[in-house]
Amino acid sequence: MGQINRDDFYELIKARKSIRQFKKQEVPAEVLNRILEAAMHAPSGKNRQNWRFFVVQGQKRDEYLKYSQKSWLNIKDILHERLKPSLYAFTERFFFTLGDAPVLIFAYSQNSSEEKHYTSIGSVYMAVENLNLACVAEGLGSCTMGAPLEIKKEVDEFLGVTELEDYKKGELELLCGIVLGYPDHNPPKAPRQIEGRVTWLK
Numbered sequence: 001m002g003q004i005n006r007d008d009f010y011e012l013i014k015a016r017k018s019i020r021q022f023k024k025q026e027v028p029a030e031v032l033n034r035i036l037e038a039a040m041h042a043p044s045g046k047n048r049q050n051w052r053f054f055v056v057q058g059q060k061r062d063e064y065l066k067y068s069q070k071s072w073l074n075i076k077d078i079l080h081e082r083l084k085p086s087l088y089a090f091t092e093r094f095f096f097t098l099g100d101a102p103v104l105i106f107a108y109s110q111n112s113s114e115e116k117h118y119t120s121i122g123s124v125y126m127a128v129e130n131l132n133l134a135c136v137a138e139g140l141g142s143c144t145m146g147a148p149l150e151i152k153k154e155v156d157e158f159l160g161v162t163e164l165e166d167y168k169k170g171e172l173e174l175l176c177g178i179v180l181g182y183p184d185h186n187p188p189k190a191p192r193q194i195e196g197r198v199t200w201l202k
C-alpha cells in the first residue's frame with residue numbers, strides 16, 4: 001500500500017457534508033462503479049458483506065419523486081417544529097425535487113439468523129459512509145436519507161424488491177436512501193458537538 005497522507009485523509013473526512021442541490025449532470029458509470037466498490041470494502045460482521053444496493057437513474061429516478069413527496073408528509077410536522085422557516089422551506093423543496101440529484105441509491109441489509117440484527121444493520125451503514133466519502137473524493141455530493149423508511153413497503157415494491165426470494169423469506173430490509181450527483185451549492189458545515197460524546201476510562 002502506498003503512503004496515505006494523514007492530513008489529506010482527515011481533510012477528506014471533514015470535507016464531507018450533506019449536499020441537497022445538484023447540477024443536472026449525469027454521473028459516469030465508471031464513477032458509480034468506483035464509489036460502490038469503495039462501499040463494499042467496508043468491514044462487516046462475520047464478513048457477510050450483507051449490503052445490497054439498488055441504483056436508480058433516469059425515468060425510474062423521476063418516478064421516485066412522488067414517493068419522496070409522500071415520505072415528506074410523514075415528517076413535515078416534526079420538521080416544522082424543529083427547523084427555522086427558511087430551512088423548512090428548503091427541505092420541503094428538497095423532498096419534492098430531491099435537489100435534481102441524477103442518482104438515487106437504496107441500501108438494504110440482507111439479514112440472517114446467523115448474525116445479530118444490529119450487526120447486520122451496522123455493517124451496511126459502514127458501507128454507506130464509505131460511499132459518502134468516496135463521493136467527496138470524486139467531486140460528488142451526497143445525502144444519506146432515512147426518509148424512505150417512512151414508506152418502506154412502497155419503496156420495496158417500487159424497486160421490485162418484493163419479488164425477490166430473499167425478501168419473501170423476510171431477509172431483506174431497507175435501511176436508507178442516498179441521493180448523489182455533482183454539487184450545485186456549498187452549504188456551511190454543520191457544527192460538530194464534541195462535548196459529552198466520549199468517556200475516557202483507565
Ligand SMILES: Cc1cc2nc3c(=O)[nH]c(=O)nc-3n(C[C@H](O)[C@H](O)[C@H](O)COP(=O)(O)O)c2cc1C
Nearest residue numbers: 016017018019020143144145146147148176189190
Ligand atoms: C441515518 C441518516 C438519515 C438521514 N436522513 C435524512 C433525511 O431523510 N433527509 C435529509 O435531508 N437528511 C438526512 N440525513 C442527513 C443529516 O441531516 C445530516 O447528516 C446531518 O444534519 C449532519 O449534516 P452533515 O451530513 O452535512 O454533516 C440523514 C443522515 C443519516 C446519517
